[in-house]
Amino acid sequence: MEQQPGPSRGAAGTGRAAALLLIPVAVGLGVWFVGRGLTPDPESSLFGARYDDAMELKARLGTALLGLALVQLLLAARMYGLLPGSRPAPRAVSTVHRVTGLLAFLLSVPIAYQCLSAYGVELTSPRVAIHSITGCVLYGAFAAKVVVVRSHRFPGWTLPLVGGLLFCAIALLWYTAALWQLNGFRAPGLT
Ligand code: HEM
Known part of the structure; x- marks a missing residue:
């Protein structure tokens, strides 16, 4: 069951909760070590696109990913009562939030896979x-996000x-690569 916005459930499970947070740390470190350890393959393609075409496609898909992330932010604001509308938010809002979140994850995977295989970390x-x-x-x-949603x-x-x-x-990934690519290899504050 998805965790609804609400008060802390007390200190009883603090140790267990801290242990659960090792999972995301391990995932992040896992991507780091895979990306540092592999031999980059510049020919790696994204849906058949290579080199400059792959970068362009990644920039466009990355922009779509940012769009999904913005939708997620608005849906979350609605669930937390930060936007006008009935309270609590209709069940459909959290359903759409879950589906959009899954879509965002699925969209990110081929982009990140091409980045990792073509360049590594x-x-x-x-x-x-x-x-x-x-x-x-x-x-x-x-x-x-998955750990926190699933645990109480x-x-x-x-x-x-x-x-x-x-x-x-997602916004920083977009800014440092997709915007940079779509804006003629320039973005404010980046070289
Ligand atoms: C595991 C995750 C990721 C890693 C390790 C990674 C790493 C990299 C690296 C090293 C480059 C080459 C930069 C260069 O030499 O110019 C690159 C390029 C790029 N990445 Fe990623 N990336 C990841 C995820 C993403 C995601 C989620 C997006 C979507 C916003 C993205 C969009 C791009 C784009 C558009 C480029 C081409 C422009 C550029 O060269 O900077 N990447 N990535």
Whole structure:
């Protein structure tokens, strides 16, 4: 059952909750070590697109991913009563939130897979390092979201915190690569 916004369930399960958070940490570190360890294959394709075409496609799919993340943010705001409308929010709002979240995850996987297989986790410039590290954080945050939604051991503020981290990771990935690509290899503050 999905955890509804609500008060903390007390300190009894604090140790167990902390142990559960090792799962997202392990996922993020797993992506890091896979990305640092593999031999990049620049010919790696994304739905048949390679090199510049793959970058362009990733930038467009990444923009669609950001769109889904914005929808998620609005749906979450509606569930938490931050937008006008009846309270509690209709059940359909959380159903759409779950479906859109799954779609966002599924959309991110081929993009991240192409990045990982073509480049790995690179630290060659501040922009590329921020992008690569944020990619690791993204999958840690996806795992954290699932852990927190499925468990009743976390205080009520944990879910919006993890959801916010997920949104920020997607926005930063988009800014450091998709915007950069679509804007002629320029983005404010990035070189
Ligand atoms: C595990 C996650 C990810 C890792 C490790 C990763 C890593 C990388 C690296 C190292 C590059 C090459 C940068 C360069 O040398 O110029 C790159 C490019 C790119 N990535 Fe990712 N990425 C990940 C996820 C994503 C996601 C989720 C998006 C969607 C927003 C994305 C969009 C792009 C785009 C559009 C490019 C081409 C533009 C560029 O070269 O920066 N990546 N990625």
